[in-house]
Amino acid sequence: MAKRSDAVVILVALVCGTQLAASCANDPVSDRTSDDNNYTDRIPEDARLVKEGSGEIRYRATANGRIWLYDVQERSVRYQTDLLDGDTVRVVPQDDRVYINDTSVKVKSLPDDRAHRIYFDGRRGNGNDRVLGREDEPSRMTGVPSGAEVVVESRGTEDLSYKARENGRVYLYDQTNSRLVATFNIKKGQRVTVVPANDNAAIDGRIVLEGKGLSRRSTYRLLFGN
Structure with a gap:
C-alpha cells in the first residue's frame, strides 16, 4: 500500500514539473539574460537590447530616448546619452569613439575584439532615470x-x-x-x-x-x- 502511495506522489510531481516547464517555454523571451540582470544595474530593466556585435555597430533612434553602450566581457556600461528621434549612433571600437550623427565622442577603452551592446529606452531621457543621492x-x-x-x-x-x-x-x-x-x-x-x-x-x-x-x-x- 505504501509503495502505491509513493508511486502516486511521484506521478503527480512529474505531471506538475511537465506543466511548469511548458509554462516557462511559453513565457516571452526577455531582452536580458540572467547575467545582464546581475551586472547591468545602471541600465533600466525596461530598456531594450537593440544592437549587439563586435567591431563597428550602428543604431538609429526610432523615438526620443536614451541609449546605453554595454561591454559584454567587462560587464559594464561604457557610455550613455540621450537621443532624439532619427539620431544615428555609430560605435567604432578601433578608434575608441562613438559618433552621434556627425559629432565624435571619445570613450576610453573600446576593444574591437569584444562584443558590445546598445540598449535603448524611449521612455527615458535627460537623465530622468538617474537616482541621485x-x-x-x-x-x-x-x-x-x-x-x-x-x-x-x-x-x-x-x-x-x-x-x-x-x-x-x-x-x-x-x-x-x-x-x-x-x-x-x-x-x-x-x-x-x-x-x-x-x-x-x-x-x-x-x-x-x-x-x-x-x-x-x-x-x-x-x-x-x-
Missing part, C-alpha cells in the same frame, strides 16, 4: 539651480556630450573639486561636447570654452535646466 543633488552644487538635471557624468579621460531636447542652459560641473566650471545657453537640437583632455568645450563644433583647467583626473557632470 542626497550628496548629489544639484542644490548642493554651488552655482547650479536645484531644478537642473544631471544628463551626463564621466571621468576626465573621456568626452562628455549632450544634445538638447529644448532651449535651456547647460552647466559644466567639476564633481571632484566641487566647482562650477562654466555655463552655456543652448538651443533645442544643439549638441555640447566637452573634451577634458583638450581642455575645451564646443557647441555644434564651435569652441565655446578653452583653457579652464579641465583635468583627466577629475570627474565631470553636464546638467541641464531651463
